[in-house]
Amino acid sequence: MPDDIYVDALTTLRDGDPAEAADLLLRALRRQPGHAGIRRNLVRALVAAGRFAQALPHADAALAADPRDAELHFLRGTTLNALGFPTRACAAFHNAVMLKAEHAPSWLNWGNASADLDDLDAAEAMYRTALSFDPALPEAQASLGYVLTRQGRLPEAIKACNAALRSRPEMAEAHWNRAIALLLSGNLPAGFAAYEWRKRHPAYRGAFPPLPAPEWDGRALEGRTVLVRGEQGAGDAIHFARFLAAIRDRGGRPILACGPALVPVIGLMPGTQTCAWSESVPHDVWIDQMSLPFRLGITEASIPAAGGYLTADPVRVAAWAQQLGPGRHVGLALAGNPANPTNHRRSVPAALMRALPAIDRVRFVSLQHGSAARSLPLSDLTTALPDYAETAALIAALDLVISVDTSVAHLAGALGKPVWLLLPADPDWRWMLGRSDTPWYASMRLFRQDRRGDWAPLLERVFGELTTW
Numbered sequence: 001m002p003d004d005i006y007v008d009a010l011t012t013l014r015d016g017d018p019a020e021a022a023d024l025l026l027r028a029l030r031r032q033p034g035h036a037g038i039r040r041n042l043v044r045a046l047v048a049a050g051r052f053a054q055a056l057p058h059a060d061a062a063l064a065a066d067p068r069d070a071e072l073h074f075l076r077g078t079t080l081n082a083l084g085f086p087t088r089a090c091a092a093f094h095n096a097v098m099l100k101a102e103h104a105p106s107w108l109n110w111g112n113a114s115a116d117l118d119d120l121d122a123a124e125a126m127y128r129t130a131l132s133f134d135p136a137l138p139e140a141q142a143s144l145g146y147v148l149t150r151q152g153r154l155p156e157a158i159k160a161c162n163a164a165l166r167s168r169p170e171m172a173e174a175h176w177n178r179a180i181a182l183l184l185s186g187n188l189p190a191g192f193a194a195y196e197w198r199k200r201h202p203a204y205r206g207a208f209p210p211l212p213a214p215e216w217d218g219r220a221l222e223g224r225t226v227l228v229r230g231e232q233g234a235g236d237a238i239h240f241a242r243f244l245a246a247i248r249d250r251g252g253r254p255i256l257a258c259g260p261a262l263v264p265v266i267g268l269m270p271g272t273q274t275c276a277w278s279e280s281v282p283h284d285v286w287i288d289q290m291s292l293p294f295r296l297g298i299t300e301a302s303i304p305a306a307g308g309y310l311t312a313d314p315v316r317v318a319a320w321a322q323q324l325g326p327g328r329h330v331g332l333a334l335a336g337n338p339a340n341p342t343n344h345r346r347s348v349p350a351a352l353m354r355a356l357p358a359i360d361r362v363r364f365v366s367l368q369h370g371s372a373a374r375s376l377p378l379s380d381l382t383t384a385l386p387d388y389a390e391t392a393a394l395i396a397a398l399d400l401v402i403s404v405d406t407s408v409a410h411l412a413g414a415l416g417k418p419v420w421l422l423l424p425a426d427p428d429w430r431w432m433l434g435r436s437d438t439p440w441y442a443s444m445r446l447f448r449q450d451r452r453g454d455w456a457p458l459l460e461r462v463f464g465e466l467t468t469w
Helices: 002-014 018-031 036-048 052-065 070-082 086-099 104-116 120-133 138-150 154-167 172-184 188-200 234-249 260-266 289-296 314-324 370-375 388-397 407-414 456-466
Strands: 225-229 253-258 273-276 285-288 328-333 362-366 400-404 419-423 444-448
Touching (some): 002 018, 002 036, 104 120, 138 154, 188 289, 225 234, 225 289, 260 273, 328 388, 407 419, 407 444
Parallel strands (some): 328 400, 419 444
């Protein structure tokens, strides 16, 4: 009987299996399409199971039948934000709190949607309102820590994350947000220790499947082979390649598993073997690449190889130098990988990329890849740069690189090439705050936005300095 299916579905949902409950509720709804309770619980189950594309039409249908249901507005807003529609989500959360002002989760998720829109002041206000109704809500404390970090209010951010962890000590999101605030403040030992929680973060743990060999704990290796599992983006792999030498220093043989385009350039490091992620190579122990500074006990003062640790093929460098010809050549990379969810914050808008100034005795060269290369009024060299070894050779033939926070900047710094790095007002953790230099790369100079999202004054300053460089 349909009623039996509905009862089973509610029991399954209550027992913590929303995916199975959703399937049962879909069966029940097909038998009783007008049953408001079935549809309402179906929306709950689909949202809890993360099946947001399925949830949205059912939320719309349920609200058409009962537009004054605050929870349905909350569930619809949660669904919309998960599907990448934060503006519409904010409107749904507004409807929810108009109907039920004391519903802390609605204020929390409204804050999340506002943060996704980079409206950090609004997000902070929403999180604090959520906490006024539920002071122990750890998700609101952790999220408050996130927006305070982006605002550069690091002691407050760490305090908020600590409050979340007092309520829920195993909350990976709070540990992660705390790690970013600690690293951004320059406290590398505590920051990298907390950064280990990325492997348990719901958004990232799928990238860390278990491996059969033991994990390396930082001890002497006595000739053993260490598989270093690359992670995150190409810039991260380049940035943390400097730590491979420490494995050699401890008597080990490092093999870095990374993106295929990185294999040729990182493979030039002495005593280092590289392989593509998809390859299976024999090894005795393994470690995730971005766990190396934690295992090695790195502090700001002990960061290795700031002067550079990668090299370019001299034959390729000579070929590029001949192709470039005489004069001073400045490489430009003004946009990052569009697949990165924060790319819009770190990349220069296309309209500004097209407005390059003419500077005496300076010739600009595009280091941009893909569609963004077409925004620069320069020759698109994408097809001429099939991997990072070729890009390294071109960079080595240049006099200066100007880049946003993308892999090109890391590659230039790792080659010891002068590089001017253009940063948003809320930068990635590794660049810290309030400084124009970085302990990671001795040849790098940092230029920072004065106001969030405002690239024009920063570009004017950078190109102005280039006229006297």
